[in-house]
Amino acid sequence: MGEYSLVTLLANRVKTAVRPPRRYPLKIAELRTEFALGWVDLSPFMPELRSLTALWLSELPFGFALPIQASIVAQVKRYRIKFDNEQLEWHGETKSPAFTLIFCRETVMPSLIQPHKDIRSMLLPDEKRDKSASGTAFRKNSAVISTWEWDYNEKSATFWLDKLTM
Structure with missing residues (x-):
């Protein structure tokens, strides 16, 4: 990159012109679909991207002027969430989860507890996203964590994020 x-x-x-998959699994023909060039909003993914970039900055084979504050490196902290067995529902799959952690401000929580609310549509960065006021608020006030470590024995997830986001 x-x-x-x-x-x-x-x-x-x-x-x-790239878009998230419209459904899963995709048909082969759908892979060839061409979309119009457009802006995408990556807001929910920015806290993790900024934090991981800050942590790995010294390993990059190039240097550049960051649009993030240099002090963010010192502000990236390790966090751990321990799950109770009641919070984890295993349905025969391996007990090494493949999920994403999503954090959001309490002010946008009411939009998540509406019946049948589709969180994926709220996170989509393109023209198919949930364009409602609650969807926009959720996207701007949430953080998606996809890089984390699972401890099977402790039933805990460990991740790294800047403390300003937390």
Whole structure:
């Protein structure tokens, strides 16, 4: 990934013709679908991207002017969430979960507890996203964590995020 691409991602200024899968599984023909060029909003994914970039900055094979504060490296902390057995429902799958942690401000919680609320549509960055006021508020006030470590014995997830987000 070049400097321009990473800086563009970190600034949440992405214009692309790529879209998230419309359904799962995709049909082969759907892989060839061409979309119009458009801006995508990566807001829910930005806290993790900024934090991981700050942590791995010294390992990158290039340097660049970051659109994030240099002090963020010192502010990235390790967090751990322990789950109770009642919170985990295993349905025959392996007990090593493959899920995403989603955090949001309490002010947007009412939008999540509506019956049949589709969190995926609220997180979509493109024209198919939930464009309601609650969907927009959720997208701007949430953090998606996809890079974390699961401890099977402790039933806990460990992840890294800047303390300003938390």
